[in-house]
Amino acid sequence: MSGASHTPGTPSLDAPEPPTLADIGRAAGSLADRAVFTPLVESPLLNDRLGCRVLAKAEVLQRTGSFKFRGAFNRLSKLNEDERRMGVVAYSSGNHAQGVAAAARIVGTSATIFMPKDAPATKVLNTRRHGAEVRFYDRATENREEMAEALARERGGVVVRPYEDPDVIAGQGTVGLEIASQARRMGIHLDAVLVPCGGGGLSAGTALAIAGASPETRVYSVEPQGFDDMARSLAADARKRNAGGGQSMCDALLMPEPGALTFAVARGRLAGGLAVGDAATRRAMVTAFADLNLVVEPSGAVALAAVLAEAIETSGRTLVVVLTGGNVDPETFSEVLASEEWPPA
Amino acid sequence: MSGASHTPGTPSLDAPEPPTLADIGRAAGSLADRAVFTPLVESPLLNDRLGCRVLAKAEVLQRTGSFKFRGAFNRLSKLNEDERRMGVVAYSSGNHAQGVAAAARIVGTSATIFMPKDAPATKVLNTRRHGAEVRFYDRATENREEMAEALARERGGVVVRPYEDPDVIAGQGTVGLEIASQARRMGIHLDAVLVPCGGGGLSAGTALAIAGASPETRVYSVEPQGFDDMARSLAADARKRNAGGGQSMCDALLMPEPGALTFAVARGRLAGGLAVGDAATRRAMVTAFADLNLVVEPSGAVALAAVLAEAIETSGRTLVVVLTGGNVDPETFSEVLASEEWPPA
The missing domain is CATH 3.40.50.1100 (Rossmann fold)
Structure with missing residues (x-):
């Protein structure tokens, strides 16, 4: 995990140490009165339709409208x-x-x-x-x-890098710590946590936190189809780039490859990577509107989209989907609402 | 407060006893694992723009999408x-x-x-x-x-009457109890709580709860212009009907007069009644979309509308607005988004 150009054993400025679970705990302390401890939102009607229990970690309610x-x-x-x-x-x-x-x-x-x-x-x-x-x-x-x-x-x-920074990853990882603590308080077992993935800061941090705080829970990254570099990197156990030429409405998730640091944290901790198309993402945005009364931007909806598309086995399971952000302009939002069947089935 | 046709002192089935603060406390106990203890959502950017602190009690996240x-x-x-x-x-x-x-x-x-x-x-x-x-x-x-x-x-x-029932009023009053407890936990003083008002169940219950739990906080009902029967009743200290002929997009707030029971609870406890037009309601829906990432139906947005319209003195104050519900169809929502200036000023 250290760079090629420096003496082994010597800390390098180019290759910072990955964060630890303790770093996430300290980050939670720093964020305590600054960030929103966001709720897990659910809809019994949606659960009935899907045949599983979906808890949405509503980072759209975070300060600035996203987990960032x-x-x-x-x-x-x-x-x-x-x-x-x-x-x-x-x-x-x-x-x-x-x-x-x-x-x-x-x-x-x-x-x-x-x-x-x-x-x-x-x-x-x-x-x-x-x-x-x-x-x-x-x-x-x-x-x-x-x-x-x-x-x-x-x-x-x-x-301040968007994801290749141990303090940034530790900060994003507080999402995972909160999820584990909320599940404990509710007395429920979480089968899986699904996390939208761009550069991998949130998915790495969340996987690190959940591995420590709820080790039987599987954590998945979710990416847009054509931009599933994390999924392919996890499968190959080495960083892989997207082939290029893909198209997606998820403007925040178009990174060409996982970060070196985020991948070092994610490998072995993420159970796998999922990919969803824009059709499922649109359906997820409409579902969040209809069943949760939450505004979710395209990139923020891919984890819910993966559940709707049954990208993993969902039947009878209890799943958390992180709704990462809600900063979407009204034209895009209305266009999505108009393009989908109503009410969502 | 008892009907004219029965012996004074005899409980009448037609005129049930108003609920008490203790009834709201018991309702909170019954609801504990059933209803969502909804968060107070805020946006520092919105607060900056408005020159006051606005905490939105997000009943749009309540089970079934409304406080009901x-x-x-x-x-x-x-x-x-x-x-x-x-x-x-x-x-x-x-x-x-x-x-x-x-x-x-x-x-x-x-x-x-x-x-x-x-x-x-x-x-x-x-x-x-x-x-x-x-x-x-x-x-x-x-x-x-x-x-x-x-x-x-x-x-x-x-x-099961929508508001003329002491148990229904006590149930809605748990909104007020939660607000008071949230403010205490945050260590803040609430200047005012603004509550959308149709038949008056929520505003009466909330006023009763706040009068007990946070007596220095003023509670206001908010109605659509032309349907401000509660406001006029409070001003006259007697139940008044709407003149009729009004138009409003707030389909859930068009009752002709306050209930006898809700008015009995509300009088002396509500500081007054406010009224807002559809233009402010639309602006409030767009503001909730833009700044809070919440989907709010027209009737659910009137309390925030009253703050935007400065229907009361807001400068420097800390105010709670109850966002009562989010059950709105996509056509109406998109039409409102398209009709308003973006981003909201």
């Missing part, structure tokens, strides 16, 4: 005084931007976020409303990671 | 064995129907619900999915109360 606040805040809570003075830099087309911006305001630092020129206006506006400076880049011609690194070097600030 | 389950279950949990065998009868065009149907299934009785012929297909379908028998009536030519009473007499069953 957890990792961002956990990372930013560890800035030293110098770093706080210099400000942080991040790149994101969506939810990580808002998470970093909101966390920066709370810890008292400034945030500069590189966003693509074609990012949804709402996400740009909300990132600014959280107090961050937004800089635009061109997806086709510019490398956002390099731009962010260059700015951070220039300022002496820190880049 | 609380009162229905509390009433049905008190059926004796004979009554349970005979089944219950109710009338409703919407959320009370689903609340009674779901509660009936849990306590093991049958439910027959009179619904108007033109009730939304989704509400009819969901009422049936909860296991109830639906019978239709014509709003223009038939009296649903009489039809329900006649059927109940014929069967020896019980009519």
Whole structure:
């Protein structure tokens, strides 16, 4: 798990140590009065229709409307005084931007976020409303990671990566810790937890937490079809890239391959990777609207979509699906509502 | 508060005793593992825009998608064995129907619900999915109360009234008890609680609970303009009817006058009644979508609408708005999303 260019046994800045269960516990402590301990939402009617019990971990109710606040805040809570003075830099087309911006305001630092020129206006506006400076880049011609690194070097600030960071993974992992604690309090056994997967920060963190806190529960990553790099990497037990050329409405889940760090945490802990098409994702968004009264963005709905599509055995099981985010514009939402059969069967 | 036709001091079947704070406490006990203890949801960005702190009591996440389950279950949990065998009868065009149907299934009785012929297909379908028998009536030519009473007499069953019932009011009052307990746990002082008002069951119950548990907090009913019978009744300190001829998209809040029992509980406990137009209600639905990721039906959004419209002094205050229900069809929802400025200012 260490890079090739440094002496074995020497800690490398390029290959940080993976987080531990204890790190997730500490992250939960930091987040206690900052993040929302989100509810598990369910609908007996939906359960009847599906023949299983589905508990939706409603991260759409998280601060900034997605789980991304957890990792961002956990990372930013560890800035030293110098770093706080210099400000942080991040790149994101969506939810990580808002998470970093909101966390920066709370810890008292400034945030500069590189966003693509074609990012949804709402996400740009909300990132600014959280107090961050937004800089635009061109997806086709510019490398956002390099731009962010260059700015951070220039300022002496820190880049807050969306998933390749142990503190970010530990922060996202608090989702898994909460799920395990909620199940215990409800006195129920969880057969499986399904987690949307882009770069793998949330699925890795959740798998780590559940492996520690509820080891008989199987954790699955869920990706859009054509972008199932985590599923293929888990199957091959080595990082694999997407073939490319895929199309998906899940704009937050289009990473080409799992992160080195996220994959190191996820392998052996994720039971497998599932993939769903846009049709199931649409149906999941409509189901969340109809049966749960929750607004879920396409990328946030893929775990529920995997249950609707019976991507794993569901009959008689108790399953948690993480609804990761709800930042969707009204045109997309209405278009999805109009395209699906009503009421959802 | 007793009827004119019976001896003073003699309990009358026509004029039941108003519920007490202790009744609400007992209702909370009955509901403990049945109803959802719904979260208070907030958005720091929304708070910034409004210049006040708004906590949304998300009854859209309640079992059956509205607060109505609380009162229905509390009433049905008190059926004796004979009554349970005979089944219950109710009338409703919407959320009370689903609340009674779901509660009936849990306590093991049958439910027959009179619904108007033109009730939304989704509400009819969901009422049936909860296991109830639906019978239709014509709003223009038939009296649903009489039809329900006649059927109940014929069967020896019980009519579950939507609000003129002490057990129903006590059940709805658990919303107020939860709000007070949540505020205590958060260590915050609540200036006001705003509650959508149709027949007055929820506003009366909530006012009763808050008067006991958080007496410095002011509770307001919120009604659609043209249907502000509770507001006018409170102002006159006597039950007043709507003038008639009003138009509103809030189909669940169109009662002509407060119930005798609900008004008896509400008077002196509600600080006043507010009224909002459809424009503010639409804005509230879009705000709940954009800032809270919650699906709210028109009638469920009027308390938030009152804050947006500054129907009371809000600056610097901490306010709870009850989002009472989310059972809205996709056409209406999309139409509202399309009609409003985006993003909401």
